[in-house]
Amino acid sequence: MNGEITRRPARLSAALSLFAAALSVSLVNTGASTGTFVAVVGLVVAMEGAHRFRTGQRLLGTAGLLVGVLVATGGAGLAVSSATGQSQLIEAGLGLFGVFCLGLGVLPLRGAGSRGLSKLGCASVLLAVVAGGLFQTADAVALLVACAALVVSWDAAENSVTVGEQLGREAKTWTVEAAHFGGTALVGGVAVGAGLVVRDLGTPGLPLHAVAFVLVALVFLTLALHD
Amino acid sequence: MTTPQQTNRWRGVVAVALVVAAAGLLAKRQELLLLSTVGVVFAAYHRTVPMPTPNLTLDRRVDTAAPASGDEVEIEVAVTNEGDETLYDCRVVDGVPPALSVTDGPARCGMVLRPGETRTFSYAVEAERGRHAFDDATAIVRDPSGDREVELDVRAADETELDCTTEITKPPRRSQTLDTVGSVAANGTGSGIEFQQTRSYRRGDPVSQIDWKRYAASGELTTVDFREEQAASILVLVDARAVAYSGPPGETHAVDAGASAAAQLTTALLNGRNHVGLAALSAEDCFRAPGAGREHRLRLRKLLSRHSAFAASPTDTDDPVDEQVESYLGRLGEQTQILFVSPLCDDTAVEVARRFDGHGHAVTVVSPDATANETPGERLAAAERRNRLRALRQVGIPVIDWSLDDPLALAIDAQRGVRL
Numbered sequence: 001m002n003g004e005i006t007r008r009p010a011r012l013s014a015a016l017s018l019f020a021a022a023l024s025v026s027l028v029n030t031g032a033s034t035g036t037f038v039a040v041v042g043l044v045v046a047m048e049g050a051h052r053f054r055t056g057q058r059l060l061g062t063a064g065l066l067v068g069v070l071v072a073t074g075g076a077g078l079a080v081s082s083a084t085g086q087s088q089l090i091e092a093g094l095g096l097f098g099v100f101c102l103g104l105g106v107l108p109l110r111g112a113g114s115r116g117l118s119k120l121g122c123a124s125v126l127l128a129v130v131a132g133g134l135f136q137t138a139d140a141v142a143l144l145v146a147c148a149a150l151v152v153s154w155d156a157a158e159n160s161v162t163v164g165e166q167l168g169r170e171a172k173t174w175t176v177e178a179a180h181f182g183g184t185a186l187v188g189g190v191a192v193g194a195g196l197v198v199r200d201l202g203t204p205g206l207p208l209h210a211v212a213f214v215l216v217a218l219v220f221l222t223l224a225l226h227d
Numbered sequence: 228m229t230t231p232q233q234t235n236r237w238r239g240v241v242a243v244a245l246v247v248a249a250a251g252l253l254a255k256r257q258e259l260l261l262l263s264t265v266g267v268v269f270a271a272y273h274r275t276v277p278m279p280t281p282n283l284t285l286d287r288r289v290d291t292a293a294p295a296s297g298d299e300v301e302i303e304v305a306v307t308n309e310g311d312e313t314l315y316d317c318r319v320v321d322g323v324p325p326a327l328s329v330t331d332g333p334a335r336c337g338m339v340l341r342p343g344e345t346r347t348f349s350y351a352v353e354a355e356r357g358r359h360a361f362d363d364a365t366a367i368v369r370d371p372s373g374d375r376e377v378e379l380d381v382r383a384a385d386e387t388e389l390d391c392t393t394e395i396t397k398p399p400r401r402s403q404t405l406d407t408v409g410s411v412a413a414n415g416t417g418s419g420i421e422f423q424q425t426r427s428y429r430r431g432d433p434v435s436q437i438d439w440k441r442y443a444a445s446g447e448l449t450t451v452d453f454r455e456e457q458a459a460s461i462l463v464l465v466d467a468r469a470v471a472y473s474g475p476p477g478e479t480h481a482v483d484a485g486a487s488a489a490a491q492l493t494t495a496l497l498n499g500r501n502h503v504g505l506a507a508l509s510a511e512d513c514f515r516a517p518g519a520g521r522e523h524r525l526r527l528r529k530l531l532s533r534h535s536a537f538a539a540s541p542t543d544t545d546d547p548v549d550e551q552v553e554s555y556l557g558r559l560g561e562q563t564q565i566l567f568v569s570p571l572c573d574d575t576a577v578e579v580a581r582r583f584d585g586h587g588h589a590v591t592v593v594s595p596d597a598t599a600n601e602t603p604g605e606r607l608a609a610a611e612r613r614n615r616l617r618a619l620r621q622v623g624i625p626v627i628d629w630s631l632d633d634p635l636a637l638a639i640d641a642q643r644g645v646r647l
Contacts, residue, residue, distance in 0.1 A: 005333055005335070126247075130250060130259060130262075133254075133256050133259040134254055134256060134259070136258075139258075140257070140258045140261055143259075143261070143262060144261060144262065144264075144265065147262045147265045148265050151240075151265060151266075151269050158236055158373075162234075162373070163318070166318050166335075166367060167318055167333070167336070167337050168333050168335060170332065170333045171333045171336050171337060172348065173337035174337075175337065175338060175339045176315075176338065176339060177337070179315045179339045179371070180315070180316055180371065180373060183276075183315065183371040183372065184372070187268065187269060187272045187372075188265075188269075190268055190272075191264060191265040191268035191269060192265070194264050194265075194267075195261045195264040195265060198261055199257070208252065208255060208257060209252070211257065212251075212252050215248055215260065215263050215264065216245075216248075218264070218267045219244070219245065219263075219267055219270075222241065222267055222270045222271045222274065225271060225274045225275060
């Protein structure tokens with residue numbers, strides 16, 4: 001091993017990010033969950049293969065790329081074909097597009113990864129989650145968990161790029177990544193709990209607008225915390 | 228210590244939450260409205276989580292402090308959290324000397340540090356000729372949410388230095404000397420220790436120099452003359468202009484080589500009881516008048532390892548050097564020799580050498596060869612440099628051409644007294 005620093009996104013965070021995004025998509029659209037996870041695995045194998053191919057391991061790289069593309073296409077096909085009706089098709093499409101963008105962002109072919117691509121991917125998954133709420137294909141708890149998983153996924157992707165830029169892929173970084181991910185995941189859990197509490201507040205008879213005002217008040221409270 | 232900087236990574240999370248909430252309101256979906264609580268909780272998280280005040284110490288151990296060129300040197304870095312807060316996200320990048328390349332493991336590590344805890348990481352570098360001081364390590368500490376970060380320099384408990392030089396026994400210099408005892412053989416005779424001649428006694432010769440044995444044998448009074456040894460006053464002038472930061476890609480550039488040569492030359496000259504000064508032709512003035520003694524030696528060494536003129540990359544573009552040469556000339560004593568360390572990569576360097584020579588300072592040029600021989604452009608640069616060497620030798624300025632593959636001592640020994 002030489003001392004050159006490969007400024008690629010850190011491995012652990014990238015993997016956790018993709019996993020969380022896939023979890024988010026499959027919570028919204030339970031039928032597509034197997035397909036999404038298979039697609040993610042295929043994507044990882046394909047990107048790693050492509051990277052190996054670029055860095056000189058031609059045979060292994062080609063094999064990885066081929067197998068990865070096949071598995072990813074198969075997974076995507078499975079996810080799309082399991083969709084019944086237009087609404088699920090939209091969700092599956094947005095979710096898969098988001099996961100693929102995120103994958104390109106945190107497992108780049110070249111360079112230090114892309115915050116823009118991972119943002120685009122997360123935005124797409126967020127649209128899938130919102131679509132899940134609009135078409136009522138998932139219940140409130142699943143949506144809350146999916147949303148929290150999405151934020152955790154974005155956070156891990158961003159952290160993976162930053163750690164990769166500052167320390168490189170060869171450095172021992174898993175403790176830092178795990179601590180960061182643990183903190184965010186914990187807060188994600190708290191967020192889900194808070195969402196459930198707000199739901200219980202709202203259900204008995206409060207009109208939607210009242211709940212909305214409560215939320216706006218919460219937002220202002222948060223902004224006030226800044227100063 | 229520096230103040231925390233915002234990373235802005237959570238910026239927009241509230242806005243996204245509000246947009247989702249608005250969508251929920253418009254579509255009259257309570258589930259969507261609830262999703263905004265997630266955004267609000269994360270926004271609150273990054274605002275409320277405390278930013279730790281890092282207090283780090285660093286201990287760096289080198290397995291051999293004086294390796295041979297090409298040796299692999301193992302370096303172990305221990306980072307300790309002296310503060311009383313846990314640092315959840317601490318990223319450390321060690322200050323590897325710019326001229327050395329890391330051969331094993333990166334000189335960087337991410338760590339979680341509880342109060343009082345010490346974490347170590349190690350890496351290896353390949354030793355290159357010269358004296359290399361380690362820079363301060365850089366630590367980046369983030370709060371758990373990554374919202375704010377602090378970047379700080381951590382100085383090692385004791386300064387580490389890799390010394391990979393061959394001792395120069397006879398540094399180059401010319402015969403102009405001071406009236407102080409030193410190691411340069413003077414032309415005049417006097418009270419040294421090396422025998423020079425005997426001559427007939429003249430009134431006023433010291434009694435101790437009369438050859439009494441000869442007087443006893445022949446009754447003739449003779450005086451023994453010894454060769455006087457005197458000290459020289461020498462200014463080592465390093466060409467550290469931005470243009471001198473040249474060199475084959477991936478190898479030592481000429482300023483690094485020059486600083487290393489200056490370190491070796493000053494040490495050797497000071498060992499020979501000469502008065503030695505140090506200056507640099509660079510964007511920022513760097514001048515230390517010739518002097519002697521232990522403290523002076525330390526000052527010169529510190530100047531070489533810390534002054535911005537000898538930094539790993541040029542700090543500024545070049546201004547004309549005329550004024551700087553003028554100011555150095557004004558500060559030099561009359562009999563100071565100049566040891567000009569320059570890659571001679573432009574005609575200005577030749578001008579500078581001739582200017583000092585013209586003002587009566589005996590100039591010797593030590594020229595690290597930073598040219599390559601691959602492309603036509605590189606070959607042209609090499610040919611131009613050879614012409615400059617010849618031009619200098621023609622006006623009587625001795626030039627030592629130092630190929631960076633050899634130790635400096637070898638180049639000096641091989642070319643001592645060569646004048647073409």
